[in-house]
Amino acid sequence: MSKKLKIYFICGAGLGSSLASQMVAEDVLNSLNLDESLEHEAISSAPGLRTDIIVSAENFKSQFEKYELDPAIKFVFLHNIVDPKEIEDKLVPVINALSN
Numbered sequence: 001m002s003k004k005l006k007i008y009f010i011c012g013a014g015l016g017s018s019l020a021s022q023m024v025a026e027d028v029l030n031s032l033n034l035d036e037s038l039e040h041e042a043i044s045s046a047p048g049l050r051t052d053i054i055v056s057a058e059n060f061k062s063q064f065e066k067y068e069l070d071p072a073i074k075f076v077f078l079h080n081i082v083d084p085k086e087i088e089d090k091l092v093p094v095i096n097a098l099s100n
Contacts, residue, residue: 004037005098008049010056014042021081028088052098057081
């Protein structure tokens with residue numbers, strides 16, 4: 001039994017879009033029997049996060065580059081943060097890579 005990966009969904013305020021994205025991702029992961037630890041947070045808290053994966057919208061990419069983040073954190077940037085297909089296509093390979 002591998003440990004659960006911690007996945008943070010990040011948006012500007014840590015409320016609307018990150019929670020919506022987290023809920024869609026939860027459905028996608030559940031359908032694939034992937035049981036990971038999902039949280040959502042505001043981008044301002046990114047520097048203090050202890051996490052395996054950060055999922056966010058592509059338009060936040062440049063903001064993350066301003067922070068000193070743990071180089072081990074994997075990023076998944078989404079064009080449409082509530083598209084189940086995009087979440088599956090981009091997030092699941094990262095989960096699988098980290099789980100092996």
